[in-house]
Amino acid sequence: MSKQTSLRKYGKQSKKPKADRLFVDLPQTPMRNQRQKVIEEQDDDNSDKKVLEQLVGGISAMAIEDQNIAPPDSLRRSPRRKGQQALLKPPPPLTPAQLRRLPVTSPPKPEIQEQLKDVEVEKELQVLSWADICPPGDKIVKIAEASYAEVYRVTNERGTSIIKVIRMESPIKAQTKTQQKSGLVDEEPxxxxxxxxxxxxxxxxxxxxxxxxxxxxYIVQGKACKExxxxxxxxxxxxxRQDPDRLQFYPSPSRYLPGTKFLVVELGDAGTALEDFELESADQLWDIFFHVxxxxxxxxxxIEFEHRDLHEGNLCIRRITEPIPTADRGRSSCFGFSGLDVTILDYGLSRAHADYEDQDSLPIAYDLERDLSIFTSEHAPQCEVYRRMRSFMLRGDRVCLPPKSHKTPYEEGIDGPICWAQHEPYTNVLWLAYIYQWMVKHFKGPKKEVxxxxxxxxxxxxxxxxDAADHVPGFGSxxxxxxxxxxxxxxxxxQLMGMRDEVEKSILSVLATNDLGREIDEETFAEAYLRRSPRRR
Structure with a gap:
């Protein structure tokens, strides 16, 4: 669908140079060996980007054919661009050797074949030991467990960083009998x-x-350090102590061997996870919810983004200014007075499509059908949100199907086989509803404020x-x-206008239009959201 040419104008455009508007202030890394890393990254970035574009743009259709999944014409269509083909991300992790053995309808270009042969990511990345990550005098603290990674905070004289640790295919000690009896379930490498x-x-x-x-x-290899x-x-x-029935999914570091390997991604420190942050004022409730x-x-x-895993462990809170007292507030709104900043983490299960206007481009989406246990598990309240997402893919309404209804991968939904490459922004609404309920339930401040x-x-x-009744209108995004x-x-x-003006114009343009892409007039603008059911037909 082509964009409309007439839009309501909001705010004023920034006159700052684009470089200034898009600048991101990165915290200083506490890691060593920076000089060597910078040199290596300059070479890695170019090759990684080219190979990634080939993997995302050229392999998806072959993977679908190899898995006997219905062809693109039978897959679900975007409600915004019904002619777009939505393809699955390759279900299994594929090595270069496996890629060369896949059946292809048209052979890839020689230069692509040559680059795929040379892809050995482990050799391209710097290899460190756990002692390099946390030498004497440094502090390492495990703070969370993400979709398929452990998250640690590393602090030293250089500053603070967050590292996300993913175990790669490598040897590890077998479970002891005690660990087996305790129900330890090792996260797959x-x-x-x-x-x-x-x-x-x-x-x-x-x-x-x-x-x-x-x-x-970078790669971290070897036995774990004491810290x-x-x-x-x-x-x-x-x-x-918090949840006696919780299972342990990640192997103890005592089981690491000299050949045990991890891919480590380093992030800036975004503060304290929401699950560990004490909510003490209504201003914090307003700001956290609407920041997200x-x-x-x-x-x-x-980029047509859906997070799909936005629980309390994947939101980080940090204080950037002091709260603004009621007497000093120059506006009557409810947002922007707590002094808090919020950062969204972990896109392991996410879906996005940067070039969604290009009919030939493909989205990136983790295929949740690869492991249906995420929908059948009941170990945490957030598991219900996973089921709600899949139930919506199957039915297109608010009904949440029970765990037993999520045991057949790629089953038929209202538009064909389930395809997680489909853009369904209602999944973001489901997670925002979860965050709203979680914050109200865990509020520690005065009862009158909540x-x-x-x-x-x-x-x-x-x-x-x-859980609203069918006749109640619902937000679609x-x-x-x-x-x-x-x-x-x-x-x-x-408050929606910031330094990154181009992004802000995009959101305000969306807010000013209806589902058909037409400009909404003053009389209908305030009520446009009420006409939207969870599925936009």
Missing amino acids: HSESDLMGELKISEWLADIPGFVVYKER LLETHQAFHKKLK TIALARAEAH NAFKRATKEFWTYLNP ASDIVRFALESGWIEED
């Missing part, structure tokens, strides 16, 4: 191809406020509630929610 989609999505998100920026990546083992044990003791919502709306407008917040958002929750907040006076228009 991964190749870098599992992470390539996430890294590419992170590049697309780098210019959008509210998302984490990757700093570098790593101690923080791993402390982390799981803490989790066991605005970031998602920007990403929806810019009650006031709930009263102010009572009508809003009616449309956000995933994070952009719908931002529109509601603007019309309710909770957010002021100038």
Whole structure:
């Protein structure tokens, strides 16, 4: 669908040079060997980008054919561009050798074949030991477990960084009998191809406020240091106190062997995970929720982004200014007074499409059908949100199917076989509803403040509630929610305008148009969101 030529204009354009508008302030890395790393990255970046483009753009159709999945014409169509072909990301991690053995309808170009032969990521990346990561005097603390990675905070005299650690295909000690009896479930090892989609999505998100920026990546190999083992044990003791039934999914560092390898991605420190942050004021509730919502709306407008795993462990909070007292506030809105900043982490299960206007380009999406246990598990409240996402893919409504209904991969939905490359921004709404409920439930401040917040958002929750009755209108995207907040006076228009003006114009253009791409007039603008059901037909 071509974009309309007439749009309502919001805010004022930035006169700053593009380089200034797109600048991202990265925290200083605490890692050593920076000079060698910079030299290596200059060579790695160019080759990685070329190979990634070939993998995403040329292999998806072959992988579908190899897995006996229905051809593209029978796959689900985007509700915004019904003519677009939505293809799956390759289900299994593929090595260069496997890629060359796949059946192809038309052989790849010779130069592509030659580059694929030379792809050996492990040899291209710097190899460190755990002692390099955390030498004497440094501090390493395990802070979270992501979709398929462990997350640590490393601190030394250079500063603070977050490292995301993914175990690669390599040897590890077998479980002891005690570990087997305790129900330890080892997370499966991964190749870098599992992470390539996430890294590419992170590049697309780098210019959008509210998302984490990757700093570098490398291989860590060998036995664990004492500090790593101690923080791993402390982390799981803490989790066991909070949830005695929680299973341990990641192997103890005591089982690492000299040949055990990890891919490590280093991030800037975004603060404290929401699950560990004490919510003490209604201002914090307003700001955290709408910081996340605005970031998602920007990403929806810019790259058709869906997070698909936005639980309390994947949001980080940090204080950047002091709270603004009520007497000193120069605006009547509810947003922007807590002094907090919010960062969205972990795109391991995400979906995005930077060139969605190009009919020949393909989205990047993790194929959740590869492991249906994410939909059948009941170990945490967030598991219900995974089921709600898949239920929506199957039915197109608010009904949440039980775990037993999620045991057949690629089963038929209302538009054909389930395809997670399909753009369904309603998944962002489901996670925002989860965050809203989680914050209200875990609020530690005065009861009168949380009650006031709930009263102010009572009508809003009616449309956000995933258990609302069929006749109740619902938000279809994070952009719908931002529109509601603007019309309710909770957010002021100038608060959407920032340094990255091009992104802001995109979101405001979306907010000013209806599903058919036409300009919304003043009378219908305030009520446009009410006409949207969870599925846009």
